[in-house]
Amino acid sequence: MSEIVEVAVVGAGMFGSAAARHLSRSGARVLVIGPAEPEDGASASRHAFGAHFDEARITRRLGWDEVWGTLDSRSQERFREIETESGVDFFHECGSLVLMARSIGHRTDGILRQCAAEGIAVERRTEDELCAEFPDLGRLPMVGGVEGLLEREQAGYLNPRRLVSAQLELARRSGAGLLRAAVTSIRKDAAAGLWRLRAEGDDGTREIVAERVLIATGAFSNHNGVLPGGTQLALRAFTEPNLLFEVAPDRLDSLRRLPTVVTVDPEDTGDDNMSLYLLPPIRYPDGRWYMRIGPGMQPIVQELCSVDAMVAWYRDQQITPAQEAFLTTMADLLVPGLKAESVRSAACIIEKTPSKYPYIGHPDEDETLTVAIGGNGHGARGSDEIGRLAAGEVLGLPWDCPVPRDVFTPLAASHHPQEADGSRPDFLKPPFGLC
Numbered sequence: 001m002s003e004i005v006e007v008a009v010v011g012a013g014m015f016g017s018a019a020a021r022h023l024s025r026s027g028a029r030v031l032v033i034g035p036a037e038p039e040d041g042a043s044a045s046r047h048a049f050g051a052h053f054d055e056a057r058i059t060r061r062l063g064w065d066e067v068w069g070t071l072d073s074r075s076q077e078r079f080r081e082i083e084t085e086s087g088v089d090f091f092h093e094c095g096s097l098v099l100m101a102r103s104i105g106h107r108t109d110g111i112l113r114q115c116a117a118e119g120i121a122v123e124r125r126t127e128d129e130l131c132a133e134f135p136d137l138g139r140l141p142m143v144g145g146v147e148g149l150l151e152r153e154q155a156g157y158l159n160p161r162r163l164v165s166a167q168l169e170l171a172r173r174s175g176a177g178l179l180r181a182a183v184t185s186i187r188k189d190a191a192a193g194l195w196r197l198r199a200e201g202d203d204g205t206r207e208i209v210a211e212r213v214l215i216a217t218g219a220f221s222n223h224n225g226v227l228p229g230g231t232q233l234a235l236r237a238f239t240e241p242n243l244l245f246e247v248a249p250d251r252l253d254s255l256r257r258l259p260t261v262v263t264v265d266p267e268d269t270g271d272d273n274m275s276l277y278l279l280p281p282i283r284y285p286d287g288r289w290y291m292r293i294g295p296g297m298q299p300i301v302q303e304l305c306s307v308d309a310m311v312a313w314y315r316d317q318q319i320t321p322a323q324e325a326f327l328t329t330m331a332d333l334l335v336p337g338l339k340a341e342s343v344r345s346a347a348c349i350i351e352k353t354p355s356k357y358p359y360i361g362h363p364d365e366d367e368t369l370t371v372a373i374g375g376n377g378h379g380a381r382g383s384d385e386i387g388r389l390a391a392g393e394v395l396g397l398p399w400d401c402p403v404p405r406d407v408f409t410p411l412a413a414s415h416h417p418q419e420a421d422g423s424r425p426d427f428l429k430p431p432f433g434l435c
């Protein structure tokens with residue numbers, strides 16, 4: 001007879017690990033099921049890839065809109081507490097700079113109003129002021145010029161590997177189990193009213209029986225066999241190409257004064273759009289310091305339409321020449337004196353929902369099945385609140401968030417706008433929001 005767990009959390013990534021902490025704290029008997037980070041990405045299975053196997057994700061309280069602002073600021077406010085309780089450091093408070101095109105000053109006004117309402121300290125700075133304070137920063141030639149939103153405190157970057165391990169450690173201390181395995185199928189045993197999960201790990205295949213299931217398996221969720229009954233969500237996967245610039249020792253002190261930087265260009269100019277994100281020098285596991293740059297959703301960011309394409313993108317770690325050219329040009333503009341010792345690329349995947357928000361809730365009328373999926377390329381910093389809300393949905397608790405619950409309702413694939421002429425739908429056009 002298989003053991004029966006109260007809640008099986010499928011996916012030990014950013015959303016799953018956060019949900020596991022909140023669930024186990026509420027007294028639920030939780031089993032988290034997810035593979036460990038692959039040692040060799042070239043031969044890893046599709047279940048093992050995730051967006052959290054890196055050293056840095058930008059974090060701040062300021063959000064692109066009220067929804068993301070709420071998720072991000074509520075998570076961010078708990079980061080220090082999670083560090084202290086777990087004993088795992090993951091938050092680097094180097095500050096955050098958002099460079100907004102002046103042509104969307106109304107949007108900047110709105111963001112600032114929201115920050116004021118929530119007590120988030122943000123300075124609105126001219127480009128000249130920013131260049132004086134951060135002499136390494138170049139000027140982006142955006143139409144109408146640029147202004148900056150600078151958060152000096154409670155903002156910077158988090159280490160996603162370490163945040164996940166902190167969440168899992170705290171979940172473990174509250175009684176959660178962790179099974180290093182991939183779930184290959186989930187089905188409802190209607191007669192017993194229980195879920196049966198097939199999990200494949202190094203020591204073979206096991207069946208897990210669970211009263212409730214939370215699926216938090218990220219970009220591969222439509223392709224990894226976990227959504228029961230052939231359910232497909234409105235979820236599209238895209239390449240997320242990065243360049244890592246190795247910082248020369250004599251440039252390190254100066255460049256380490258930079259905050260994280262995100263630029264917002266609202267002009268629909270294809271690959272000439274200047275939306276991007278940049279991280280200050282970060283020490284990677286090879287002991288070297290790198291600055292990392294990534295794009296917005298320019299056309300060079302291609303859709304991955306099959307599981308084979310997604311797996312190949314992760315395994316090959318080869319960004320395209322057009323992606324490399326774009327990122328090189330942008331790095332030259334934004335940090336003209338970088339003078340990298342070496343440059344390497346990294347290939348990751350992000351997923352997009354037509355609502356632009358994560359799905360947190362039940363994909364159908366069965367309230368024993370919940371999903372937390374759809375980081376939309378910036379789910380790391382809001383992950384703890386996304387996990388908390390998902391835990392509440394799993395346990396059937398009253399909705400406890402100023403953002404209405406239906407904002408996060410999972411949408412079936414049939415809701416995805418498809419364009420006959422191959423052009424991108426509005427939700428994938430500039431402005432792309434804040435990475």
Ligand SMILES: Cc1cc2nc3c(=O)[nH]c(=O)nc-3n(C[C@H](O)[C@H](O)[C@H](O)COP(=O)(O)OP(=O)(O)OC[C@H]3O[C@@H](n4cnc5c(N)ncnc54)[C@H](O)[C@@H]3O)c2cc1C
Pocket residue numbers: 010011012013014015016033034035046047048049050051052056057058059160181182183184216217218219220224225226240242277294348349350372373374375376377378379380381382383435
């Ligand atoms: C290059 C890059 C830069 C980014 N920058 C930022 C940033 O600056 N700020 C920010 O906030 N966000 C950023 N993000 C986004 C952020 O990393 C994601 O939104 C976040 O990781 C999503 O969390 P998740 O739990 O949904 O998915 P993931 O973190 O990908 O976790 C999914 C987990 O599910 C597991 N899994 C998959 N299939 C199975 C299965 N069948 N059985 C069991 N487990 C399974 C995977 O192994 C993985 O561990 C970035 C993403 C990328 C790729």
